[in-house]
Amino acid sequence: MHTHPLSRLRRTWAATAALIALATASAACGGGTPTGGANDAPKTLTYWASNQGATLEFDKEVLTPELAKFEQQTGIKVKLEVVPWTDLLNRILAATTSGQGPDVLNIGNTWSASLQATGGLVQFDTKTMDAVGGKARFLPSALASAGAPGKDPTAVPLYSLAYGLYYNKKHFADAGIDKPPATWEELIEDGKKLTKGDRHGLAIEGASIPENSHHAFVFGQQYGADFFDAAGKPQFDTPQAVTAVKAYVDLMARDKIAAPGNAEYSANQSLKDFATGKASMLMWQSAATSLANLGMKPDEWGVVPVPLPAQPPPGGKKVTSLVAGINIAIFKSTRNRDGALKFVKFMTSDEEQKTLNKTYKSLPPVLPAQQDPAFSTPDQQTFKQILASSAAPLPMVPQESQFETLVGGALKDLFADAAAGRPITEERVKSKLTAAQQRMGQGG
Amino acid sequence: MTQRTAGTGVRRPDVAMAGGRGGAPKGARPGRPRRRVSGRLRRGVLPYLLLLPALCFELLVHLAPMIVGAVMSLRELTLFFIRDWSGAPWVGLRNYQVAVDFDAPLGRALLQSFLVTVAFTVLAVGLSWLLGTVAAIFMQDRFRGRGTLRAIFLVPYALPVYAAVMTWAFMFQRDTGMVNDLLVDQLHLLDERPFWLIGGNSFWALLTVVVWRSWPFAFLILMAGLQAVPRELYEAAAIDGAGVWRQVRRITLPSLRPINQVLVLVLFLWTFNDFTTPFVLFGKSAPASADLISIHIYQSSFVTWDFGAGSAMSVLLLLFLLVVTAGYLVVTSRRRTADA
Numbered sequence: 129m130h131t132h133p134l135s136r137l138r139r140t141w142a143a144t145a146a147l148i149a150l151a152t153a154s155a156a157c158g159g160g161t162p163t164g165g166a167n168d169a170p171k172t173l174t175y176w177a178s179n180q181g182a183t184l185e186f187d188k189e190v191l192t193p194e195l196a197k198f199e200q201q202t203g204i205k206v207k208l209e210v211v212p213w214t215d216l217l218n219r220i221l222a223a224t225t226s227g228q229g230p231d232v233l234n235i236g237n238t239w240s241a242s243l244q245a246t247g248g249l250v251q252f253d254t255k256t257m258d259a260v261g262g263k264a265r266f267l268p269s270a271l272a273s274a275g276a277p278g279k280d281p282t283a284v285p286l287y288s289l290a291y292g293l294y295y296n297k298k299h300f301a302d303a304g305i306d307k308p309p310a311t312w313e314e315l316i317e318d319g320k321k322l323t324k325g326d327r328h329g330l331a332i333e334g335a336s337i338p339e340n341s342h343h344a345f346v347f348g349q350q351y352g353a354d355f356f357d358a359a360g361k362p363q364f365d366t367p368q369a370v371t372a373v374k375a376y377v378d379l380m381a382r383d384k385i386a387a388p389g390n391a392e393y394s395a396n397q398s399l400k401d402f403a404t405g406k407a408s409m410l411m412w413q414s415a416a417t418s419l420a421n422l423g424m425k426p427d428e429w430g431v432v433p434v435p436l437p438a439q440p441p442p443g444g445k446k447v448t449s450l451v452a453g454i455n456i457a458i459f460k461s462t463r464n465r466d467g468a469l470k471f472v473k474f475m476t477s478d479e480e481q482k483t484l485n486k487t488y489k490s491l492p493p494v495l496p497a498q499q500d501p502a503f504s505t506p507d508q509q510t511f512k513q514i515l516a517s518s519a520a521p522l523p524m525v526p527q528e529s530q531f532e533t534l535v536g537g538a539l540k541d542l543f544a545d546a547a548a549g550r551p552i553t554e555e556r557v558k559s560k561l562t563a564a565q566q567r568m569g570q571g572g
Numbered sequence: 573m574t575q576r577t578a579g580t581g582v583r584r585p586d587v588a589m590a591g592g593r594g595g596a597p598k599g600a601r602p603g604r605p606r607r608r609v610s611g612r613l614r615r616g617v618l619p620y621l622l623l624l625p626a627l628c629f630e631l632l633v634h635l636a637p638m639i640v641g642a643v644m645s646l647r648e649l650t651l652f653f654i655r656d657w658s659g660a661p662w663v664g665l666r667n668y669q670v671a672v673d674f675d676a677p678l679g680r681a682l683l684q685s686f687l688v689t690v691a692f693t694v695l696a697v698g699l700s701w702l703l704g705t706v707a708a709i710f711m712q713d714r715f716r717g718r719g720t721l722r723a724i725f726l727v728p729y730a731l732p733v734y735a736a737v738m739t740w741a742f743m744f745q746r747d748t749g750m751v752n753d754l755l756v757d758q759l760h761l762l763d764e765r766p767f768w769l770i771g772g773n774s775f776w777a778l779l780t781v782v783v784w785r786s787w788p789f790a791f792l793i794l795m796a797g798l799q800a801v802p803r804e805l806y807e808a809a810a811i812d813g814a815g816v817w818r819q820v821r822r823i824t825l826p827s828l829r830p831i832n833q834v835l836v837l838v839l840f841l842w843t844f845n846d847f848t849t850p851f852v853l854f855g856k857s858a859p860a861s862a863d864l865i866s867i868h869i870y871q872s873s874f875v876t877w878d879f880g881a882g883s884a885m886s887v888l889l890l891l892f893l894l895v896v897t898a899g900y901l902v903v904t905s906r907r908r909t910a911d912a
Contacts, residue, residue: 218874221654221877224654224655225654225655225657227655242651242877245651245652246651246652246654246655247652247655247656248655335769335770335855337855337856337857387747388746389746389747389765391767391770392745392746392767392769392770394855526651526652527876529875529876529877530875530876530877533856533857533871533875533876536857537857540770540857541770541859541860543770544767544770544771544859545771547767547770547771548767548771563677566676566677566678567677567678567681
């Protein structure tokens, strides 16, 4: 999510114009069934998979045998393309504009409401949902991240992830701390004990827009701040939001348990700092594979839910993570709606859910598949518990991506200030959040 | 370089001429009146026929997207309408009103970004030109190793932008970057390790990278221009007792004036529109001090999915660059004729 290939670096409006030109050239889409999709090409499907493994090639190797299985069962040939995260959203936007897209695709679950608003995806009303096995199969929190509240889901959950607090067991033992922190007060106290010389208590990905916005959301929930009101209107600078954001930035600014250099991290350097012992704690989503790749052994780290304030603030919720994950959706302009539904049903079947989530170290959002012993390791138990009891979906509103960019950007600036030694006052935080909200603009 | 040539169309004034001239066939024998008429007709039409494919492509590649962009700027083209953009409501000039309402947050942010871009462009073009000129003048005389040095100077211009800027991004990292290692650990010029990619210093980091990338181009063009200055002029000046500085001022710079006219304009347009460098260096959300207008417009359209507003800002940018270009050409040409 952090590097950007050349293909995206076109002149803004020229590229947009090209998309639009495509759209006018192919106005012959639409029609089909009431919820979208036609059935005049029943023998093939195109599938855009998101990049879940270390490389695109790895994903291809994982998915190809599964697709062959599907072809054997149904006679439908699936053409696979693994799309990198840096391209996926723009590719979906282009496909929405032109109507020339895949039949089935993966989406980041936080995009659900935005993509739902474009009207480009098939809605999973009760009948459609029943065709893939019914609502009851899915983890409720994961399904809540598949569309705007009060509307039918626009996708179904495929892989689930959550944030947890990773800690270095040896560092904790050496510092004489016998258990991982459960409250922020404990985390700060432990962090101060662990911060010595080049080592810091906590690693923070301070310049990463998505990470910042995710943490702002979780802190916000804990301090009783909702970044959107019930009507979906942005309210970034409420007193609760100011307190919440300040509490996060203060880990570096006031408590100094994170290194100032963290303020410019946006390419997973904090993950590396944790793996190499430069930091003792890290808040991350399903980091096991990455940590192992960086040379850490699984018994060297532990993972627990992200802390909560010791005294619950008024209106605060017991939320320690957003419901992170990947959803699978059907494009409205598909010419094989029935086949696409069969494929979604196949991908969310118990068998496939076990195989794929095991490989990707994520959790199955499909309840029967969660029973598999592979998802009962201590790490996975923790994440299962977080997803079941203390995870909330990011605001499911069409402006979600703007929220991420603007609030994530405001935090990036605040971390830059903190790193430069400027005091982080409530006024400063509020003015940043107010500026972010003002830039939400007129559109949606 | 592909993204430098694609784009607004302002950058490639030469494309319209690329079709070449038809040229009348020479030595056509005068025949009977009827044949002469058809021959004349052919001579009149043929050049245009030959130009036609180029013209069509020019329209398709440059003008069509511009017009579509302008049309988009008049609509409320948000994510609710991208699937069927003909359904997006017409809003007249509202997108423009929002963009230029400098009392409101969006307009103020755009103005701020515009001012940063102007300051940045003036500095970057000035420095690139200065470095290019100095280097070209020093490279004018033959000496051992001149060819090698010239080649080395051109390396930044020859490297792929993306890879080169990524490398700079690594070098500018606070804790592990080479820049701080040099400034703080080796030379002890600074006590504290400064940040280069966040906060106020990012302006200077961006300036460094852009000047590093564009001065070789100035050098290349000026070096070519200097080849055309007759050596006798310098010899005559030297005999008359003119020093190096006087020679540069009285011979070199005046001879380079027509080249400088084009060079400065091209550098200005490239720098003002540069997207790749700040995007690779800072990502989607550039620090306020380095929030160049192209990144700002990208954010206002692709990141927030408000393509109408983004188009309006782009059209404004296009108009601004057109006005500056036209004004610049009028002023510099007039001065040239006055001097002549």
